[in-house]
Amino acid sequence: MGAVEHTRRLGVRKMRPRDPLEMFRSSSPLELFFDLVFAIAVSLASAQLFQAETSAHVGEGIVSYLMVFFAVWWAWMNFTWFASAFDADDWLYRVLTLTQMAGAIVLAVGATPAMIDGDFGLIIGGYVVMRLALVAQWIRAAQSHPSMRRTALRFACGIGVVQVCWVLFAFVPDSLAKIVFCVLVLAELAVPIYAESAGTTPWNxxxxxxxxxxxxxxxxxxxxxxxxxxxxxxxxxxxxxxxxxxxxxxxxxxxxxxxxxxxxxxxxxxxxxxxxxxxxxxxxxxxxxxxxxxxxxxxxxxxxxxxxxxxxxxxxxxxxxxxxxxxxxxxxxxxxxxxxxxxxxxxxxxxxxxxxxxxxxxxxxxxxxxxxxxxxxxxxxxxxxxxxxxxxxxx
Known part of the structure; x- marks a missing residue:
């Protein structure tokens, strides 16, 4: 962790950017553990897709599966890209990462009611937990490294605003739910494009x-x-x-x-x-x-x-x-x-x-x-x- 400097308070390191040219950089044990937890969510979503397909509800099942899978994939990918650039691996970083895993477990449990009954309450709850934990990580990055401050704050603010919209999604009428969902997906996809335009993060x-x-x-x-x-x-x-x-x-x-x-x-x-x-x-x-x-x-x-x-x-x-x-x-x-x-x-x-x-x-x-x-x-x-x-x- 040569690119990461230590602070002198409570064992929390300054979240300095990792070297994008670091050789032989592989997945850490924490990242692999993270993957396994998210694989549970994929497995449960796939199981519900099977139930929909084998019972001849193919169209509805595929649409619901793609909606649920977006939450799993997007939360996983955002953490992966962040960890490639700012992996402090101190206790606070680990706690926030484990919090994202807890959100993934809630999301996995919510896959069944979401795909069977159209109840996305647990899905949204778990997703928001995952995303807000990442907001905390971006705020740490902004405080630790001035040259990345603008990019990191754009990520934190953009993700935070979209999460408020996801909470309000629970009050959207069923007739408009899929349209609003697509709009929020586009908003999520726009956040990294907007944030990285202020400066590219040093991913490896x-x-x-x-x-x-x-x-x-x-x-x-x-x-x-x-x-x-x-x-x-x-x-x-x-x-x-x-x-x-x-x-x-x-x-x-x-x-x-x-x-x-x-x-x-x-x-x-x-x-x-x-x-x-x-x-x-x-x-x-x-x-x-x-x-x-x-x-x-x-x-x-x-x-x-x-x-x-x-x-x-x-x-x-x-x-x-x-x-x-x-x-x-x-x-x-x-x-x-x-x-x-x-x-x-x-x-x-x-x-x-x-x-x-x-x-x-x-x-x-x-x-x-x-x-x-x-x-x-x-x-x-x-x-x-x-x-x-x-x-x-x-x-």
Missing amino acids: AGHIVDRFGSFTLIVLAESVLASVTAAAGAAEQVTHLADLALIGVSGFLLAAGMWWVYFSADASAWLQSRRSAMVFGFGHYFVFAAAGAFSAGVKVLLDYEVGHARVDGTLTSVLLAGPIAVFLLGVWALVLRPHFSRPYASLFVIGAMLIGLSPLASVLGAAPQVTALVAAAIMVALVVVIEISGIRRRA
Whole structure:
């Protein structure tokens, strides 16, 4: 912590900016603990998405999921970027970070009533707790470093004002709730753009890439765990274990392929400007949300196999293949695109789109488990494209 100076009061350090060129900067134990707590919120949101999809409330479920996921993702990302620039790791910093985790737990508990009954009370309460704890961190940063004072105060004031609006959101009529929600989302997204225009915070590109990679890994692992748990339950009810085995193999190949694709290249080389950082951070909303929705898609497929799902085979295939295609295209745009030559980039994009179109096999009469196997085969082909292109060896 060479860039962090100590004060002489109560063991609280001055929150000096970290060195943006610090080598070998990786996630701290506190940051990894933070990720695990937020993964719980992702897991519960994904579980409610599955309940909505398997009961044929697909549209409402997806909209609610995306709304809840925004709260999880935005609070996580704001802490991640702040910690990359101002990680004091004293007792006050830890207490405020743990407070954000407590807010995440409240948010996770609120995912069920929000997605089932449209009651966002707990979601908003947990979210505001997380965001106000971050306001306190920005105020510390403003007091500790004069050159960052203007930027830090813009963050603190902007976040604080939007949180007041979120509290007032509870009084918005249901007919206007989604419109007001979108307006508040835009206000949240505008805060870092406005604040960083006064001066860029000294985030570490390698650290940011490591943090986003860690969270992606945790979300994918949660998807595998949820799928295996669902498969174990389905095994007690199916009579054709060969079909269940086919789904298991396909699901694992798809998850492994998503992991392989994401970690095939290093984005830190081009993550050097404020604009590229904004694109990288904002774009990961779709990558993370798709990874969480993938888990729900696998469970819907298993539910269909045992005869519990209320959706038909084609929609079942769409709910599995759609999130995978979004994930792959998002990773291509945010991570892989600068590393690919044009022919390989074209092959990759075409492959991702073919996975998105694989449910057409169900329209032609193929069973959903066969469609999943087709998607898995295309995923294997995409991994081969990555290996032949050589981008992983250059990373």
